[in-house]
Amino acid sequence: MTTNRKITLVDVSLRDGSHAVRHQFTSEQVGEVAAALANAKVPVFEVTHGDGLGGSSLQFGFSKEPELNWIRTAVEKAGESSVSVLLLPGVGTQEELRRAREVGASVVRVATHCTEADIAPQHIAMGKELGMTVCGFLMMSHMITSSDLVKQARILEDAGADVVYVVDSAGALLPDQVRDRVRALRESLTCEVGFHGHNNLGLGVANTLVAMEEGASWLDGSLCSLGAGAGNTQLEVLVAVLDRMGVETGVDLYAAMDAAEEVVKPLLPRPIVIDRDALVIGYAGVYSTFLLHARRAAEKFGVESRDILIELGRRKAVGGQEDQIIRVAYELAHQ
Numbered sequence: 001m002t003t004n005r006k007i008t009l010v011d012v013s014l015r016d017g018s019h020a021v022r023h024q025f026t027s028e029q030v031g032e033v034a035a036a037l038a039n040a041k042v043p044v045f046e047v048t049h050g051d052g053l054g055g056s057s058l059q060f061g062f063s064k065e066p067e068l069n070w071i072r073t074a075v076e077k078a079g080e081s082s083v084s085v086l087l088l089p090g091v092g093t094q095e096e097l098r099r100a101r102e103v104g105a106s107v108v109r110v111a112t113h114c115t116e117a118d119i120a121p122q123h124i125a126m127g128k129e130l131g132m133t134v135c136g137f138l139m140m141s142h143m144i145t146s147s148d149l150v151k152q153a154r155i156l157e158d159a160g161a162d163v164v165y166v167v168d169s170a171g172a173l174l175p176d177q178v179r180d181r182v183r184a185l186r187e188s189l190t191c192e193v194g195f196h197g198h199n200n201l202g203l204g205v206a207n208t209l210v211a212m213e214e215g216a217s218w219l220d221g222s223l224c225s226l227g228a229g230a231g232n233t234q235l236e237v238l239v240a241v242l243d244r245m246g247v248e249t250g251v252d253l254y255a256a257m258d259a260a261e262e263v264v265k266p267l268l269p270r271p272i273v274i275d276r277d278a279l280v281i282g283y284a285g286v287y288s289t290f291l292l293h294a295r296r297a298a299e300k301f302g303v304e305s306r307d308i309l310i311e312l313g314r315r316k317a318v319g320g321q322e323d324q325i326i327r328v329a330y331e332l333a334h335q
């Protein structure tokens with residue numbers, strides 16, 4: 001397969017991976033991972049609390065250090081790479097975006113639930129005013145049809161987004177569903193299209209290739225898959241596959257492998273595998289970041305984490321409704 005479009009790989013080990021370490025990265029660890037990513041010539045990598053700027057809270061989990069320290073450290077080590085930040089309007093503020101820009105972040109991804117793009121335009125406009133590359137990030141894209149997703153994507157493009165992402169937050173999309181969504185966006189938008197995958201059904205790399213085949217040119221992944229749920233598309237694997245396919249990414253494959261093996265692997269608190277909870281997340285279409293919250297609630301209330309996750313899927317709970325996890329666990333315990 002060949003592609004005419006320049007492919008931009010985005011690493012999310014230091015942002016989506018933050019969920020997997022319960023937001024306990026130290027600046028020293030951030031510096032080591034950032035230096036390894038820069039050495040591998042990964043063009044863009046993202047650094048913030050897992051839930052974006054301002055995510056450190058009782059609701060989402062407190063960060064070990066102020067995320068501005070992480071961003072500053074990452075920028076210092078970034079070399080030719082660009083540092084991205086995630087921003088969920090309503091969680092992060094415009095002031096936090098301004099400060100991230102001041103310390104050198106140059107890409108912002110403005111993320112909303114896939115039906116709520118209308119809360120993003122002010123933040124997109126501010127990113128553009130600050131001279132940043134701005135991506136719109138439509139989370140839980142499996143929950144609506146391709147044509148509804150297009151309507152939401154248009155809001156982001158009209159607001160000035162340079163890239164609009166199909167975000168498979170639950171790792172629930174099947175390859176043909178990725179194909180439909182990316183194709184619909186490509187046919188309706190003039191800006192670039194991106195894809196962010198999770199590996200809960202073991203489809204991270206495959207779905208990313210399908211997205212690329214349909215014209216997605218910003219592709220996310222993380223080293224060792226470090227991310228929420230069963231983690232993200234495994235970046236070093238994606239780089240190797242794209243290399244075998246003759247797709248130019250600019251990433252140094254051996255340096256990416258070494259970064260995964262020597263720098264990120266020692267940081268993993270648990271193996272990033274598709275265990276039954278992660279599989280249920282993909283199967284039932286649940287937000288991947290609920291995994292560790294559900295495990296904590298299961299322990300506290302003496303119920304099965306899998307049952308909590310299935311019920312959250314049935315209730316169509318979305319990001320920002322972490323309080324539902326406790327409610328469901330409580331209800332299961334008192335049935």
Ligand SMILES: C[C@H](O)CC(=O)C(=O)O
Nearest residue numbers: 016050051139168169289
């Ligand atoms: C805030 C979420 O972790 C963003 C993301 O990576 C996703 O929805 O997936």
Ligand SMILES: [Mn+2]
Nearest residue numbers: 016169196228
């Ligand atoms: Mn994610």
